[in-house]
Amino acid sequence: MLTSGGRQADLLGDLSALTRRALLKWIRNPAAVLPGFFTALFYIALFGNSFNPTGIVPSNINGFQLTSSELEEVKTAILSQTFGGAATYISYLTAGIICLILVFNMAFGGIDLVLDRQLGFLNTILAAPISRASIYFSGVIQNMVKAMALGFITFAVAILLPNGLMLGKGFGVVDFVGAFGALALLAFALSCVFTALALSVKSIDSLVAIVNFATFPLVFTSTALFPAADFPSWLKAISNFNPITKACNAARLLMINGMLSSSQQISFGWDLAYLAAFAVAMGVVGYLAANKALAPR
């Protein structure tokens, strides 16, 4: 329903008013922003060190002692063969952690929308002559902006950490835009799904239940934390279709390599196309679901 009465409803005006309100609330509440920074730090530092696969290479195998230079070689080989040539495990991990943060923030970002319904704010705006689409898209955008901000923070933290993210040679502005473009497509698609979900449920409890049920399989069937090479074949198949895999593979390719070879460019292009198609599909599905959820009951 894009028209409001005789005149064209001001979709962009409504959208910006609603989005502005949500982001104003967010910025004004440091309790909501600050933990994001620490979450990013913990994820990177904790996963980066405790999961670090190169840290578990033994220097002594059945009495055979590796010299420290041999040990370094083994570690480098692991990184280059299994982890796409990343200089450090954190270099591999960063894109995955950003995806993880996107997923969880997107999923729980819906709580604000459920609160809007519970506190009656939603009814107040529903009684106004605004297009229902602006309510849905403002939900999508506010969630996306909040989560992407944390994504940028995570990226910065990873770079600043000692032995952290070592960007590939020649990584420039275009690569940055490319990497975060892929992540933003994922963020948009997930935001559409979770916004529609949040507009449809009546209570925070049911939102949290569904989110918990949905997010873990989504994350752990992806290559966010580990490459697919060692996955069993069924998992590999699932992982291949998982948009999180596509987004973190695309972002990771750029972060690790900087300049892409032509075959890498093709692989990046396919991932991006997949993500764009997924984003459009989720946008439409979410829109239809949200329209239903916002109709008078």
Added chain:
Amino acid sequence: MRRLMGSIIEADKLSKLYPPKTKAVDGVSFNVEEGEVFGFLGPNGAGKTTTIKMLTTLASITSGTAKVAGFDVKHESARVRESIGVVPQELTADDELKGVENLMLLGKLHHVPQSEMKEKARELLRLFDLEEASERRVRTYSGGMRRRLQMAMGLVHSPKILFMDEPTLGLDIQTRTKVWEYIKKLNVSGLSVFMTTHYLEEADSLCRRVAIIDHGVIKVLDTPARLKERLGGNVLILEVSNGVDLSEFLRTIPTVSDVSRDGHMYKIKLPKTEDAIPAIVDGITSRGLKITQISFLKPTLDEVFLEVTGRTMREEEGEAQESWVQNVNIGRSSS
């Protein structure tokens, strides 16, 4: 009150079924005239909020039809939304925004031009005594301030009709009186109002007509005066110092409909007006008699409500309200 024109609300056999079988509203029909303050009264769970939700496009209509500001609620909901202001039962202003920001947001969502909106916000903040608090976050507002802000939010776009669901709930007497003044002021400037309330004296003083709804059905609909009249009207009770029979004299007064005597006590029915009281008192004292006690019983909407719903608002509210006997004890002597 403004001169009345057409109907601003036309509800025809409006019903709402909450599955599986809660008939929240069961075929109500009524018209609200343009420029009128219309009161919707009823005990808890009677269906007042549900009716408002249907009329303001927030709840679907199970059966029946409704027109608001000339537009069909079901099929022209966008047009209806342009014409209405809503002050819901709950407080829905955004806690984290300032008072003025809440108003500006609502103005934007109603497509009021920015320049106009600034002026409008100032005007409303002044009207509702919120000027000083306007730059504070709503989180820091008292309950009364929130209610007033909520009313202001319903008015940012100068609606044709304002729906208010218990606008004075939880307000102290002073604030409540002030809100009545606002409503009267707005009505004088042309606003039609549809309101629900638990306070019957509020309905009595504000509403041109009231409907009493119970179990989703409208039981009576009329002006407060006529509803009270149906209960038999006002009664004047007098005690006179001497046993002389005054019945003949009292019956000669035109607005007196009935007189009964019990010794020194007289029970005088004055169904329409109390204007005759001075004449009665003068007549008695000029006969050299003393009035030793006088009380005036004026039925209120409470009695109407009791008769119609079988419950008093007191039972509903669990709070004591003043007795309907206005005892005007003028003492032992009247000279």
